[in-house]
Amino acid sequence: MEPLTTDMILVMGMIGLAVFLFVVEWVRVDVVAILMMVALPLLHLVTPKEAFVGMSSNAVISIIAVIIIGAGLDRTGIINKLVKPVMALAGKSASRIIIAISLTVAFISSFMQNIGAAALFLPAIQRISKMQKIPLSRLLMPVGFSAILGGTITLVGCSPLILLNDLLAPFNLEPFGLFDVTPIGLALVASGIACFILFGRFMLPKGDDTEGRHEDQSVDHDLAFSDLGEMYELITPDDFTLYRDPVTVLDLRQRYLCNVLAMTEPPDFKTVSPAPETIVHSGIEIVVHGKKEDVSRMAAAEGMQIKDTLETYKFDLDSSKSGIVEAVVAPRSSLIGKSLPEVNFQDRFRVSPMSIYRQEETYRTRMRDIRIQAGDVIRLFGTWKRLKTLQQEGGLLFSIPTDMEYMRPEKAIWAGIWLVTALVMIMGFNIQLSVSLMTGALGMVITRVLSVDEAYQSVDWRTIFLLAGLIPLGIATEKTGTAAWIAQSVLSLIGPVSPIVLLSVIGVLSTLFTLVISNVGATVLLVPLVVNMAIAAHADPRMAALVVGLATSNSFVLPTHQVNALYMGPGRYRTFDFLKAGSLVSVVFLVVMMAMLSLIYGI
């Protein structure tokens, strides 16, 4: 066994530092990665060239290309085209619908970033949930898990697998082909979906039917969100403005938690979604949305009269013209960190924010002070036209009636062509992954599926830098012999083991690591390690690396994976729900993975 050198200790220190920073989150993960990129050459653990080789690695280029291709697909609205035929096939049964959507998402996710696929489908799932009257909480978790599992179907499905070949290169091991993992991936997806179909009742939270409809529809409107109240039309008294300070729309909301959705400005000018500073006049009709007790309290305190149904605004607020949506804040939305007045929903889009749901709490009070975070669910009211404009702005995921959907169908054909081209280049001509995918991305830009600026904007630099920064750490681990040393130490500790046991342990380790230091971090750190271990233990090093590449997607127990974090809000899940469902799926994952590996590769 090699003696412990200073360089090794330094590398281990850097690894420890990286892991520590990932866990405590004092700085963001990509900043940690950049820290590594800079610290390693300064400590002479890698050459400056090696420090930045990650930026030009196949993995990083491939991921950039995959993101651009995904964004192109998103632009075309092609996903929505998929939903209809899938739903037709599935029929009415809830289980079949879950299977159908999960398989579709898994398929999309196999060549798109998992989070991209998940975000893409969210509005469609919300619509399906409403139409088929299936609680959203029954749909989202299976679909979210399928999006993650779908990433294991091809080598470009998720970052760890894309990284794999780059990490194997220093060992002169044969790289994996695009579809080498497909049988395993398919088995994993199938078993994941099966878990939910068979045990869904125990795994998912008691889906309360708040998405159901009321029996007595006192107002002719979509009551899908009736847990926060209903619409009421009232008349203000004739002396409303006398002998007092002016009362604005904002005042009514702050005092009584009633949202003014529409109001008449004298003499008879109707406005929908009035601005917060608008003054409420005497003797006019207003439509508010709120809980019955709050509306009653307001009416009593302000002398307003509640009408039995919508009269004056019956036509203007009909469900074909306007409605309430639950908009999920996407991970890279430009709204993040801003407060509602800063976003200026009223002036810019003329829609009314009604409440914000975050981490099991609904915020109705003082929303103006709240800073928007990724995963927040903002309830908005507005005309469908205005909501469509908001949707096009990007950053908020929600569904509006189909005929208002934003689509570029003519581009869909081109998008499809370029995707197929890339795949043909990879499979048919054996061209390097990065080159093929970039060709596809370039094709999309040239044929104006998306503009080059849109392409740039869609790239998530956080992921890029995270990858690029951790690759030199992996290099340092291998170069200084640290990986070999750790491998040897671990093996001498645990003694001789059979390959299958070793691989299983590696699988469990990867699962644990990915929960705390992200899948990319886990992959980069573990691959050099396990390859060394496998070589020393006379097991197949490629298999060991493959186990890491697969098992780092086994992130279900905590909502740390981007997909789970995104679905947590709209699905109203608690961390405990993920613990419950995730534990079962994680165990099944490991078992199925090991079974498939022994079946196909005979270890």
Added chain:
Amino acid sequence: MAIITISRGSYSMGVIVAERVAEQLGYSVISRDLLLDASDRFKIPEIKLVRAIHDAPTMLERFRHSKQSYLAYIRAALADRVSNDNVVYHGLAGHVLLKDIRGVLKVRITADIGYRAAREAKRENITEQEARSILEKDDQQRRGWTKNIHGVDPWDSSLYDLVIRIDRFKVDDAVNFICQAAKSEAFHTTEQSIQQIKDMALACRIKAEIIDDFPTLGITCQYGNVIVYTKDKSHGSKLQKQLDEIRKNISGIYNLEIHSGSSFPPDAV
């Protein structure tokens, strides 16, 4: 209903001025009896409350948040009293406890240290030198306390609407200035200021009830809509349960939300 708080820099005739103002305007006076009130309501020995107000917290107390608790009780008692009465409140950092309420006239009565030392020396039958050092020590202690607990320097004149040097003006003059200021428009009772005080009283009451178990919360109240702010990323069910209990016992709470992981807004109690 201008509520006037007269902050004294110890032994500066603040009491006399306060009492005369109250007499002239027909208001009631509160000071020390407030502590009795709080002590009664929350079952804390009065001496502990006195020390909470008077001395800067020791390291241990800082750690155990006990002073914060006592202050919460005092503040709740004060807010309750002022929401019901026209009052003149003197001493005990009223200017800080009521700082965000509009329509509160904040007055500081102060005097030159030599003047105060002379008066003190005469009263306690000690030398002026001794009196001076006692006063200086007391001043520093009060100042430290206010800075520590409330983050403001009581000698910062921007905290007050009026600062009166009682060694230059006669007591009668001081009283007249204050009464005149109280009548000016800026300190008239409005619908808004009444609501503000009611809200503050409610927030203080909730804080006093919950501070023993949860010392680091911020509470705001607007028109009976209460928000409890906590810095932790998520709150446990214990907090929810306790708040539900409190909601049953205190009237006037129309809505209660818990906002986790946010910083407190400036007007939070």
